[in-house]
Amino acid sequence: MLKNVRKSLLALAIMAAAAVAGQASAATLINGAGATFPYPIYSKWFSEYAKVDPSVKFNYQSIGSGGGIKQITAQTIDFGASDAFLSDAQLKAAPGKLIHIPTVMGAVVVTYNIPGVSKGLKLKVEDVADIFLGRITKWNDPRIADDNKGVNLPNQPIVVVHRSDGSGTTNIFTDFLSGVSSEWSSKVGKGTSVKWPLGLGGKGNEGVAGQVKNTRYSIGYVELAYAFENKLPYATLKNKSGSWVEPSIKSTSAAAAAAAKHMPADFRVSLVNQPGKDAYPIAGFTWLLVYEQQKDKVKGKKLVEFLNWELAKGQKMAGALLYAPLPENVQKMVAKTIKAIKY
């Protein structure tokens, strides 16, 4: 009995060793970690890219942007991923020059639950801020009612729902609120987790969506892709240029196109509240973080090849997964940045 166990253990060990050896000789393994929001598109890219270049294998752990930043700073991974760009202090903490490479864009939609109003609620951006500040407390407040003539808004208190976990979605949303309300910007500010003036906390997009679904007269925010896939009702927002914009992949790309005119060379830019009549106000990039000077020659070369492929071919896969692709003028700028990576 014991002998059998020993034998099988030995066999297992040999198999494991063989597997490790086999992998090492077959492919270069490139490790990455970070944001959860772009995980579906990244895993699609990596599996498609495996067909293009079978000699390289990507391993991506979606542990959250904060974890991705920590690990790339500690150099335990080959690339990081984040939904929020790094501050100057964070860049300084890294042992080498880290560059931001925007990959795709996402948007955040305002979802709600008002019995009888299944779609098409209209909200001015200032009103969204005042709802989340607790300044507008009833659905039939004249400020909301004026924009929704002909809609029967109930005389009911508004229940605010927000994310309880730290997330890039919250970062984009609070960035947007800070841009439209000076009170929000001074009292709460922006970040992956903030001190909410009021409301219930749900864990993840599914937690917020579930809470909104279960609670009548509630309002919350979720990622655009999540809202579309689950057919949640969403609000049309009046942007800074004064036009009503529905959240969509097109209006998200429009936000980036508007920002391209004054895009900084390191791409550290927020896309919220961009000018332009088609620009949806709650949008943002998600970035890959790589060192400009790659330490490993082989890995560096493979990484650059992948980045070029992602820009040329990968962008076309974004729409199907409900991410907004980079507009053409931004793509050109990114191509230049990728060229600067040395290995």
Add this chain to the structure above:
Amino acid sequence: MSDVTASHRWKIEKGLSGDFIFKAVTVLFAFSILVILMLMLYEMVSQSLPSLRKFGSHFITGMNWDAVQEDFGALPFIYGSVVSSVLALLIATPLAVGTALFITEIAPRRLGGFAASLVELLAAIPSVIYGLWGILIMTPWLQQSVQPFLQKYLGFLPFFDGPAYGVSMLAGVLILVIMVVPIITSITKEVLTAVPRSQREAAIALGATRWEMIRMAVLPYGKSGILGAIILGLGRAVGETMAVTMVIGNDPKISLSLFSPAYTMPSVIANEFAEASSPLHSAALMHIGLLLLVITLIINALARLLLWSMSRGAARGAKL
């Protein structure tokens, strides 16, 4: 003759060396646990140092938790953890002890066995499943049926005040009750089955009814074991993360009302640690972890003390 003694001695020595190795290995294992605990403590203290230095005792008494302004006070989380766990135990203990008594004393053997295996099945369900059930089924039910009912008839009490959201301290307590009952039940059941037959027979021989037999012979005998079961349950309740996070509402405020959302210590760590990019924020979360460890140690120490005083009391009783 000398041959025999030689082999005899050799045998003894072999036995001795076996003993020695066994002893060394067990000591090594025991110490490695101690070392791991010490390393954990060291690591947690050193990681939470920035927060310990900056906030000191303000961290325990502070009510403000603001990652943007970097001001951290953990009192709402401590309150949430302690209140939800204690309330859950207050409800779960009579339920669990009652179930265990039913299984061991009242039910016919086959029915008891069936009930026992059901309880063990409950203990094996992962907590995220409880959480999903909680958010999809329990909280809507609370919001639509239970909370309006409580508000109508007991609304004058501060505990049932405010609007009914479903997610609330009440939901957190109830989900903990459901998770803790199977643990306390199955351990209590083992304790009760270990009560010697002679105890029960003696009580019955003295003319005790079944209830008197349970009260006078079975429960006192199993007292310390049941207490141990409750402590284990408390440990699970304090440390439970996923299920509670999903139903408690995650709002760091202290409110008497069971209807208002609350927040617990493990929940805030699970929620914020992955995305905490500023060093002070990570340190504050580590600091909460450290507090959680300290609270667990205090609870364990209190339980030991209680057990010890009880067993001493029992020994004195036996002497008298």
